[in-house]
Structures are given as C-alpha cells and as structure tokens.
Amino acid sequence: MAHDMFCYQCEQTDRTGGTAGCTVKGNCGKDATTAALQDLLIHVCKGISQHARAAAERGVGLDREAAAFVVHGMFSTLTNVNFNATRFVKMIHEGAALRDRVRAAHEQAAREAGEEPAELSGPAAFRPAAKVDDLLLQAAEAGILADAEEVGADITGLRAFVLYSLKGVCAYAHHARVVDYRSDEVDSEIEGHLAYLADGPSDREELLQRVLAVGATNLKVMELLDSANTGTFGTPRPTKVKVSAVRGKAVLVSGHGFDELLEILKQTEGTGIQVYTHGEMLPAHSYPELNRYEHLAGNYGGAWQDQQQDFAAFPGPIVMTSNCLIEPLPAYKTRTFTTGPVGWPGVRHIGDYDFKGVVRAAKGTPGFPADEPEKEITIGYGRRALLEIGDDIVGAITSGDIRHMFLIGGCDGTAPGRDYYTELATSTPAESVILTLGCNKYRFNKLTHGTTPGGLPRLLDVGQCNDTYSAIRVAETLATAMDRTVNDLPLTLVLAWFEQKALAILTTVLHLGLRNVRTGPSVPAFVTEPVWNLLSERFGLRTSRSAQQDLADALGATR
Incomplete structure (x- = not known):
C-alpha cells in the first residue's frame, strides 16, 4: 500500500524540494x-x-x-x-x-x-x-x-x-x-x-x-x-598497516565490530585465508589481540561510500558488521554477509558468530592472484600512545616546533565539497600536527605528511569515531600540563558530520564547552536557521568555509 515517508536524519537528506527530507525513498536506499x-x-x-x-x-x-x-x-x-x-x-x-x-x-x-x-x-x-x-x-x-x-x-x-x-x-x-x-x-x-x-x-x-x-x-x-x-583487545599502539593486497584467498570485514572480526580471525586461522579490514575497521590493526593473527593481512579500499566499487573489486566474501551499508550490487551481493544490527533483504545474515559460510565462500572465490606492490600507513595513536609522547608535544609547542594542532575527523560522505578536508590537511604547515579519527581520514591518510621540525609524525591516527574520547582526554591532559584550558590550546577542531554517531559526538563537544568548532560540510536539515544561529552564538559553532580561509583563521589565532 502507498504511504507517506519522511526522513531527514542524515547528511544525504534530499534538499531539492521546498522542505528538506527524503519523502519517497531515502537517498541511503531505505524504502x-x-x-x-x-x-x-x-x-x-x-x-x-x-x-x-x-x-x-x-x-x-x-x-x-x-x-x-x-x-x-x-x-x-x-x-x-x-x-x-x-x-x-x-x-x-x-x-x-x-x-x-x-x-x-x-x-x-x-x-x-x-x-x-x-x-x-x-x-x-x-x-x-x-x-x-x-x-x-x-x-x-x-x-x-x-x-x-x-x-x-x-x-x-x-x-x-x-x-x-x-x-x-x-x-x-x-x-x-x-x-x-x-x-x-x-x-x-x-x-x-x-x-x-x-x-x-x-x-x-x-x-x-x-x-x-x-x-x-x-x-x-x-x-x-x-x-x-x-x-578486550588490548591497548592500541602505533602500528604499520599494509594497504596493498597479498596473494591468496581473502575475506573483507567492514564496519565497527571488533568482536566479529576476532571470531572471523579465529575461524579462518590455519585455512590459508587472508583477512582484510575495510573502512572504520582499520584501527583493529593497532589492537594487540587482533594484530597477533598473522593472517590479518591489511586494510583494503577506502571509506564507506567507496564500498560499491571496493566490494565489487574484492575477490572474496564481504562481512558487514555495522553501519554503513549501501545497497549491495549484483556483482557481490551473493558473497555478502551481515551480522549484528545490519540487514538487507536477500543478504545472508549471521546471528551467532558462526562464520562457516564465510569460510566456504572464501575458499570458493578467486582471492588475489599475486602480491601487490607493498604500501603501508601508520595508525594506532590512541590515548595512551599519545600520552607517552605528551611531554614531547608540550615541549614542541613551547619551542615553536608545533605551532598548531588540527583535529580533522568525523564521518565521511558523498556530498560535494568534501575535498575540503583533503585540501585543509595538505595545506597545514610543517610546524603543525594533524590528529584524525573516523572514516573522514580516508580523505588524506594515505598521503605523505612528514614530520615536524622536532621529528614528531605530523599525522597521528587516533582511531574510530568513538575514539574522540581519547582525543578529548589527551587535549585535557595537554592543557593541564601547560596550565591552560582546552579552549586556550593552539588546537582547531574540524569535524565532518554524516550520520547519528557524529551527532552524538557533537553533543559531547557542546557538553564539554569546547568552542569555535568547525563542522561540515552542511548544517543538518533538522536544525533550523534560528536554532543554528542560537548554537553559533552560544557555543561558537561554525560551518566550514574554504580550507584556506579556515587555515588562515586557525593560524592567525596562534601567531
């Protein structure tokens, strides 16, 4: 039967009509x-x-x-x-x-x-x-x-x-x-x-x-x-992760479900099957209890919005453990599995950590025919790893080796203008560091950023979107060490929103009183202009402008 629909909970909301919102079918694929x-x-x-x-x-x-x-x-x-x-x-x-x-x-x-x-x-x-x-x-x-x-x-x-x-x-x-x-x-x-x-x-x-x-x-x-x-999985530590494939049968695990990844690693151990992470599963490689499995081979592809091309090209089964699922294409739908809260009509769902079907699918698909030219990125700068170099960061700020810190992270998406985050990251000066978390990092995490004049890595991958907690605690610790408030640090927060996890993080940022946060690429459709003006006035919340303008504002504040 025909019935009305209205949804405007995420950034891909239809904004072409008089009132923003998906009213026939969601741009996410939801009917x-x-x-x-x-x-x-x-x-x-x-x-x-x-x-x-x-x-x-x-x-x-x-x-x-x-x-x-x-x-x-x-x-x-x-x-x-x-x-x-x-x-x-x-x-x-x-x-x-x-x-x-x-x-x-x-x-x-x-x-x-x-x-x-x-x-x-x-x-x-x-x-x-x-x-x-x-x-x-x-x-x-x-x-x-x-x-x-x-x-x-x-x-x-x-x-x-x-x-x-x-x-x-x-x-x-x-x-x-x-x-x-x-x-x-x-x-x-x-x-x-x-x-x-x-x-x-x-x-x-x-x-x-x-x-x-x-x-x-x-x-x-x-x-x-x-x-x-x-x-459960140990303390994250700085880790080099292959972003190039190796020869052999393969399984790809996407989402945020470290528990499912661990079970897949256990159930594929000794089978000759290589396990790869995708999207927000990348930080798994920095956790000792996951990384100890030699067949955790690397990270494949980009952020969630790239999954249709990534999954179609991947020569094995795909396991989707949480958000963000896009409609599976015929090229890979029959080798896709969902777990936990995830579901798509006609896609096999695993509800009891029994991944035998995934193992069978991996053995029955081609896998990678040869090793790809090796390429690595470094991840794993969680709270404890950052605090271990906290004195070095404070010293670098004091000496001028670190002029500014940028936290660039959040949920990536498909909207035009998200090259802003790439331009911002690549334009930051050598006397700065970039903390990043969430899948937004895929806009710049495979680029070369080098080190500060004092030798610290300029790109510090903190982890998943929920690892905002680690970044907040590190900022508080640095502020205490420098006898400042977090708002007084040479720190700019640039947060990309897409869906409801990012909104939850934004509410925490507001709760903590962190000011002058840039959020983008657009104001949520459910936030009216009067409410946005109130948020801007009360909390200093700002939308992102051009990367060069925002960079100039941030660095101007620390001259």
Missing part, C-alpha cells in the same frame, strides 16, 4: 515501508522507556533485557544499518512484549505501595497491529512530523536533534555491550532521554539543555567503549 517501521520501533522503545522510568521511580531495578533491546533497536534505525522490513516487524512485536513486562513491574510496584498505577499515554499505551499494512497506518502517529504543524519547525528539529544524537549514543553502547561492557547508569539515562521525548517536549531552552544532557551520556558511553575495546 518508505522500512522508514515507517523504523519510526514505529522507536515509538515502542519510547514506550518501554516510559514504563521503565515509572518503575524506577517505584524502586524497581533496571530490566536489563529490555534496556539491551532499546539500545539494539535504536542502533538498527541508524542511517545505513538495517534495510530489512521483515526484521523490523519482528522487533516491533518483541519490543511490545518487553514493554508489557516492564509495565507489569511498574504497576505491581505501585499496587504494593498502596496506590493505583499511573495511566501512561502515548508510546507507553501503543498496541502494534498484527499485519504490516495496519502497522504502516499506525506509523503516522510515530513519525518525527506527527505534530510538527502544531509545535513548529524549531521544536520539531530540536526533538530530532535529541533523538538522532541518542541513536548514536545507542550505537556506541551496543559496541561496548557485545563484549560484555555495559552500565546500568548509562542504560537508565538512555531510557530517561527517550521517556522525555515520549512526553512531547516543546520548550526550546529545555530541549537545548537536553541536547547537552545527551552529550554527557555519550561521554560516559565513549569512556565505557574505550574500556571495552582496550579491556
């Missing part, structure tokens, strides 16, 4: 049915959260299964993650059953206190229909524009800012959870934010403060994920 079902799943997660908060107020402990469902469900609605409508229908009904369990706990606690349970409305009372067509009719009450005419674009956009940032928080929380790192405090805060949205907030200042509160939650989540990754 109207999947979009509507995602809205309903979020609605169900809000309902779970309403009852969870009511239960908590009665002293009922956290329902950890329901909390895990909320995190996984929210992550599933992130841009370029799950396009499988059938799985969303199943999750909607699973979520409703969990909601009813949390509701029963809330109501029982109230009665035990001698009171009648409060009648919660909105998502808390939602009853999903059995048939898909009826679910799609129900979706109208769950979408971001449900009461937009009544509250206006500013309020609708601020609600979206909270919701979309929260999706990014849940993505990071999920990455930690799959290696058994979780926090009742974080889960409760996530439920609190969703319950707040379920009540239909309409005060602009209150919503803006909630954006900052989500940033505070995200800081806790990034700290949790940092502990999860280092506690």
Whole structure:
C-alpha cells in the first residue's frame, strides 16, 4: 500500500524540494515501508522507556533485557544499518512484549505501595497491529512530523536533534555491550532521554539543555567503549598497516565490530585465508589481540561510500558488521554477509558468530592472484600512545616546533565539497600536527605528511569515531600540563558530520564547552536557521568555509 515517508536524519537528506527530507525513498536506499517501521520501533522503545522510568521511580531495578533491546533497536534505525522490513516487524512485536513486562513491574510496584498505577499515554499505551499494512497506518502517529504543524519547525528539529544524537549514543553502547561492557547508569539515562521525548517536549531552552544532557551520556558511553575495546583487545599502539593486497584467498570485514572480526580471525586461522579490514575497521590493526593473527593481512579500499566499487573489486566474501551499508550490487551481493544490527533483504545474515559460510565462500572465490606492490600507513595513536609522547608535544609547542594542532575527523560522505578536508590537511604547515579519527581520514591518510621540525609524525591516527574520547582526554591532559584550558590550546577542531554517531559526538563537544568548532560540510536539515544561529552564538559553532580561509583563521589565532 502507498504511504507517506519522511526522513531527514542524515547528511544525504534530499534538499531539492521546498522542505528538506527524503519523502519517497531515502537517498541511503531505505524504502518508505522500512522508514515507517523504523519510526514505529522507536515509538515502542519510547514506550518501554516510559514504563521503565515509572518503575524506577517505584524502586524497581533496571530490566536489563529490555534496556539491551532499546539500545539494539535504536542502533538498527541508524542511517545505513538495517534495510530489512521483515526484521523490523519482528522487533516491533518483541519490543511490545518487553514493554508489557516492564509495565507489569511498574504497576505491581505501585499496587504494593498502596496506590493505583499511573495511566501512561502515548508510546507507553501503543498496541502494534498484527499485519504490516495496519502497522504502516499506525506509523503516522510515530513519525518525527506527527505534530510538527502544531509545535513548529524549531521544536520539531530540536526533538530530532535529541533523538538522532541518542541513536548514536545507542550505537556506541551496543559496541561496548557485545563484549560484555555495559552500565546500568548509562542504560537508565538512555531510557530517561527517550521517556522525555515520549512526553512531547516543546520548550526550546529545555530541549537545548537536553541536547547537552545527551552529550554527557555519550561521554560516559565513549569512556565505557574505550574500556571495552582496550579491556578486550588490548591497548592500541602505533602500528604499520599494509594497504596493498597479498596473494591468496581473502575475506573483507567492514564496519565497527571488533568482536566479529576476532571470531572471523579465529575461524579462518590455519585455512590459508587472508583477512582484510575495510573502512572504520582499520584501527583493529593497532589492537594487540587482533594484530597477533598473522593472517590479518591489511586494510583494503577506502571509506564507506567507496564500498560499491571496493566490494565489487574484492575477490572474496564481504562481512558487514555495522553501519554503513549501501545497497549491495549484483556483482557481490551473493558473497555478502551481515551480522549484528545490519540487514538487507536477500543478504545472508549471521546471528551467532558462526562464520562457516564465510569460510566456504572464501575458499570458493578467486582471492588475489599475486602480491601487490607493498604500501603501508601508520595508525594506532590512541590515548595512551599519545600520552607517552605528551611531554614531547608540550615541549614542541613551547619551542615553536608545533605551532598548531588540527583535529580533522568525523564521518565521511558523498556530498560535494568534501575535498575540503583533503585540501585543509595538505595545506597545514610543517610546524603543525594533524590528529584524525573516523572514516573522514580516508580523505588524506594515505598521503605523505612528514614530520615536524622536532621529528614528531605530523599525522597521528587516533582511531574510530568513538575514539574522540581519547582525543578529548589527551587535549585535557595537554592543557593541564601547560596550565591552560582546552579552549586556550593552539588546537582547531574540524569535524565532518554524516550520520547519528557524529551527532552524538557533537553533543559531547557542546557538553564539554569546547568552542569555535568547525563542522561540515552542511548544517543538518533538522536544525533550523534560528536554532543554528542560537548554537553559533552560544557555543561558537561554525560551518566550514574554504580550507584556506579556515587555515588562515586557525593560524592567525596562534601567531
């Protein structure tokens, strides 16, 4: 059946009409049915959260299964993650059953206190229909524009800012959870934010403060994920990584799922199959528990938006562990596998870490016929590695060997103008260093940047987008050592946004009070001009201009 669609959660939003937003089919490839079902799943997660908060107020402990469902469900609605409508229908009904369990706990606690349970409305009372067509009719009450005419674009956009940032928080929380790192405090805060949205907030200042509160939650989540990754896979260390292929059968692993990569390495050990990383999986090579496998052969290809050409050219199976998935082309769809929250209709999904099918596919595909000319890049400058050279950095800043530091990172994308990041990186002077993280680094990480006059590497790859936590802590440590604030350091933050993980990081930057951050390549479609002006005035948030203008501004501030 035909039904309306509206989505403007990411940077590839259609901006050709009068109102920015994808209204027929998402530029990500998401169809109207999947979009509507995602809205309903979020609605169900809000309902779970309403009852969870009511239960908590009665002293009922956290329902950890329901909390895990909320995190996984929210992550599933992130841009370029799950396009499988059938799985969303199943999750909607699973979520409703969990909601009813949390509701029963809330109501029982109230009665035990001698009171009648409060009648919660909105998502808390939602009853999903059995048939898909009826679910799609129900979706109208769950979408971001449900009461937009009544509250206006500013309020609708601020609600979206909270919701979309929260999706990014849940993505990071999920990455930690799959290696058994979780926090009742974080889960409760996530439920609190969703319950707040379920009540239909309409005060602009209150919503803006909630954006900052989500940033505070995200800081806790990034700290949790940092502990999860280092506690499970070891402490990242500077590592040279091949970006050239070697002869033999091959598997390509993309996304952020270090846990899945580890299992693939275990299950391919001794088979003669080489394992390559792609996109945001590049930092895996710097973790000792992953890098110790000799058949972790190198990194192949570029950032997520290059995957259709990268995957088509790769001579083996591809495993997609998280965002960002683009519609698989016929050239490689039959040798593509998804795991975790990822899904595409007709693509084989692995839900139990059993990668036997991947091994069979690798053995049945050609692999690389010969070694390519060897080329390497260096990664692995995580927090601990940077702090080991912290005194050298402070000394170089004091002596003038480092005139300025640039943090250039975030989510890459397909929009025109992203050559800005390449031009900015290649134009920075020899007396500067570049910290980079996220897949935006692929704009310049294979270029030669040399060393500072004092001999420090000019390009320091910090890791994935969630490793913003490491960069923040390093900046704080340097500031303390120099008796300054972070805002007083010769440091410019240039952050590329694309999807909801990047938004979560932006909320953390705002929460920490970091000023004069450049973000690009465009203002999110859900942020209206009045709201953007408010963010610019209050936090010094700026859009990127030309690389040369921004470089001149940054260096002018440190002359």
